[in-house]
Amino acid sequence: MYKINENYLKLQGSYLFSTIGKKVAAYKEANPDRDVISLGIGDVTQPLAPAVIEALHKAVDEMAVAETFHGYAPDLGYEFLRSAIRENDYKARGVDIALDEIFISDGAKSDSGNIGDIFAENNRIAVCDPVYPVYVDTNVMAGRTGEFIKETESWSNVIYMPCTKATNFAPEIPKETPDIIYLCFPNNPTGSTITKDQLQEWVDYANKVGAVIIYDAAYEAYISEDNVPHTIYECDGAKTCAIELRSFSKNAGFTGTRLGFTVIPKELESNGTKLNALWARRHGTKFNGAPYIIQRAGEAVYSEEGKKQTQAQVAYYMNNAKVIMDGLKNAGFSVSGGVNAPYVWLETPKDMTSWEFFDYLLNNANIVGTPGSGFGPSGEGYFRLTAFGTHENTLKAIERIKNL
Amino acid sequence: MYKINENYLKLQGSYLFSTIGKKVAAYKEANPDRDVISLGIGDVTQPLAPAVIEALHKAVDEMAVAETFHGYAPDLGYEFLRSAIRENDYKARGVDIALDEIFISDGAKSDSGNIGDIFAENNRIAVCDPVYPVYVDTNVMAGRTGEFIKETESWSNVIYMPCTKATNFAPEIPKETPDIIYLCFPNNPTGSTITKDQLQEWVDYANKVGAVIIYDAAYEAYISEDNVPHTIYECDGAKTCAIELRSFSKNAGFTGTRLGFTVIPKELESNGTKLNALWARRHGTKFNGAPYIIQRAGEAVYSEEGKKQTQAQVAYYMNNAKVIMDGLKNAGFSVSGGVNAPYVWLETPKDMTSWEFFDYLLNNANIVGTPGSGFGPSGEGYFRLTAFGTHENTLKAIERIKNL
Known part of the structure; x- marks a missing residue:
């Protein structure tokens, strides 16, 4: 008799955004006349x-x-796409990445889930808390997370690095030593970033303890401040400890077009085995490439016109972020993020839980956001709004929140 | 210190088609004036x-x-694509498949690799021999195959079902009981098929022993004979034991456009856990959908015009298959396949090994084929030619073989 992967049975509830989708669908069905505005899922x-x-x-x-x-x-x-990436995302920032260190994929979600394939089951992962759920859920599936502890809403074998107001929404070096460290900057969901010096500390730490960093830079295009690194390879020694994930979803609106890439430097080795070779083998065996026409679309993002046009889109969304930040501040909310990222992270008012605030906002303002607790235990008491709506809807949503 | 997935180190050589690609590139570099015709990789x-x-x-x-x-x-x-699939691939064949039993993906290669995720490591797999290498290699990566035995060119924990001239290129029920059975009909690489009655025996067997069948029907569009099943769900009881993989690569030329789907009936359960729910969770967590524009392209394959046009493409390739079959027979080769599939499977002449014949054909006729031994130990002494070339090149290639 065949046996299923029992780790799947440990997964808690369904994927966060599926749950939100169902709640919103139920609300809309019960209230067909309401104009529901979504600032929830990070879709462009x-x-x-x-x-x-x-x-x-x-x-x-x-x-x-x-x-x-x-x-x-x-x-x-x-090669036309990998060359464009090498030139624009790396060489232009003083970083030398070889063409065969770049792997084109159908997006950062697939890559951030699939990258676990090349690592053994008995690795201990460290994640920021709150965190993009895919990192944790895919490690649950792979059997790396231990058991779910209901009281703390956390996994027994995961090292959580709280990113709260107390830590300025940045992770601190954990007391226990992890094997695989997931970092995402600019951060989803908090919208926070760390400086190049801070990231250098993580690179030095990973090299010292023999950890590998999975660095998710999907929101790189939203960086507006000078001292924020655009790629982890700006840091010395990153090539011996870091894998970088990138996406076209947020810089060029490819959420429904699907394109991303992963960089694995050939210097990244474990006992003489190059992770680049392992990933190349996975890529060649379990994947058959992004569509040709989509790869040509990706190339166009790096053309002179493409750059101007996509930068204008980013500016459009960041203007929304400013509207949300300013509006919420005026309405008395405590907010962060929104400067180098399209996400605004707010503290829920009146000791509401994240899901209570979700329901409150949906029922009273017909606005959909994302409950912070959906991203991890330290997300409780927080709430994410995204700047990816239309400008009109963003203005309308903020008006409604002000009037609550 | 992080640990890699050591199973990857057990993989033998590189992926078959990468090896062929390198050999051909080396030959072309050494012989830039030669007109090399590829009837090797199954690309349209x-x-x-x-x-x-x-x-x-x-x-x-x-x-x-x-x-x-x-x-x-x-x-x-x-839903527009899933509806078209339900109507055309299933309802039209008297099979009732629900919309939420169909999962759109970026292709059957990804699905046939990723499907292993929802099964435990300690399942024993059975594969046809020869076989599409992705089934075995992805199970090596997952740690299910035991050790590689050099003498027999086979894995210690895999049940091989020889498909040779002696078995009429069909697998026989194995002596040892497998947990997961990979079947692909029409078959890659042999081009053989089995009848509906024969497939029914496999379904009955799987239900009896509690095995799950991964049924790869990527070449369904090439079926020309009446008693060959187009989907495994034509067999009674298949919904409680079978997962079906489908592709747009070969029926509509989507090898570089990337689209496929997997069907998992809700009746397929293991101790009360529906495999449909497990795959839904994987799909939602590790994948973000095929591009919208590609899904629209897939829908068009089912339009009246689309059907006519893609059927004409299939006829074009099957005409090539006939040219190859007839030409090789005339030249004295022993051939099979080629009637319900775009693959012709030939016995290598003069006791040459598959790779010897590969080199012989490349060097003396400048034709690229695929060595049968690349598909498994029982493929030794056989060779695959595909009908996916242009008609002109196919004619030219057969002339060259005749003149050898």
Whole structure:
């Protein structure tokens, strides 16, 4: 008799955003006349940039003719895209990354889940708390997290690094030594960042204790301050301890277009085994590449026009972030984030729990946000609003909150 | 210190098609004047059908405007595509599959690798021999295959079901009882099929011993004979023992466009746990959907025009298969497959090994095929040619083989 992966049965509830989706659907069904505004899930609302649309049409036309048709893509992704990434995301920042250290994928969610494949089960992970649920849930599936402790809403074998007001929403070096450290800056969900000097401390620590850092830089395009690193490889020694995940979802609105990449430097070794080679093997065996036309769309993001247009989109969302920040502050809320990230992190008022505030906001202002506790135990008492709505809806939502 | 997944170190060589790619690249570099024809990797050469191209352009235009822009897709995939699949691939064949039993993905390679996630490590797998390498390699990565035995070129904990001339290229019920049975019909690499009655025996066997069948029907569109099942769910009782994988790669030329789906009936349970729910959780946690525009392209495959056009492509390739079959027979080769599948399976002449014949064909006829031994120990002495080349190249290749 076949046996299922029992770790799946340990998973708590369903994936956060599925739960929110169901709650909102139920509310809308019961209140069909209400205009519900979502500042919940981190999904973009602006259409793809004209340069990207043009590249897509052109690539579609290529697929219509045998001479320019593209079948299976190269294992690592097309060189035109990896070259553009190397030049723009790394060389332009003084970082030298080789073409075969870049792996094109269908997005950072897949990569952040799949990266666990190349590590043994008996690694101990450390995560920021609150944290993007995918890091933890995929490690639950892999059997690395121990048991769920209901009282503390946490996993027995996970090292939690609280990021609360008390720590200025940055993690501190943990007392127990982890094997795999997940870091995401600019942070989802808190919108916080750390400086290059602070990140250097993490790199030094990882190299010292022999830990590997999974560095999620999906929100890099939202960095507005000077001393915030755009890639972990700006730090000395990062190539011997860090994997970087990147995404086109938030800098170019590819949430429904699907493109991302992972960087694994060849210096990253465990007892002589290069993680780059392991990931190359996984990539070649369990994945068949992002679509050609989507890789061409990704290339267009790096064109001169593409850069201008996508930067304008980021500016649009960051203007929303400012509206939310200012509005909430005026309404008396305690807020953070929103400066180098499209996420605003607020303290729930009147000792409401995160889910109480979710229900309160949905029922009284018809606004959907994300409960902080959905991101981990230290997220309790906090709430996330995203700047990815339309400007009109963002203004309307903030008006409603002010009037509560 | 972090630990890597040591199972990866057990993998033998690199992925079959990477090895072939390197050999061919080396030959071309040494012989830049030669016209090398590939009938090796199963990649298509015909451009996307006009109906698909039209749907892609239309969807790209939708992504250009905020009102019709699409962000994150629904977890299981868009309903328009799942409905088309339900109607055309199942209802039209008298099979009732619910919408939430269909999971849209980026292709059958990803699915056939990832499906292992929902099963425990201590399952024993059975595979046809020869077999699509992804089934075995991904189980090596998951630690299910035991040790590699050099003498027999096989894994100690895998049940091999030889499919050779002696078994009419069909597997026989194994002596040892497996937990997970991988079946692929029409078969890659042998091009063979089994009848509905034969498949029913496998379904009955799986239900009897409590095994789950992973049924890969990626080549379903190539079935030309009447008594060959198009889906495993045509068999009674398949819903309690079988998962079906499907692909758009070979029926519609999506190898570089990436789309597939997996069907998991809700009747498929292990001690009360529905595999459908486990896969839904994996799908929602480790994957973010196929691109909207690609899902629209998939929908177009099921339109009246799309069906006509893609059927014409299949006919084009099957005409190639006939050319290869007839040509090889005339040249004195012993061949099989090629009637319900785009693969022709031939016995290597003069006791050559598969790789010897690969080198011989590359060096003397400048034709790339795939060595049967790359698909498993019982593939030794066989060789695969695919019908996916252009008609001109296929004719030319067969002429060259005849003249050897």
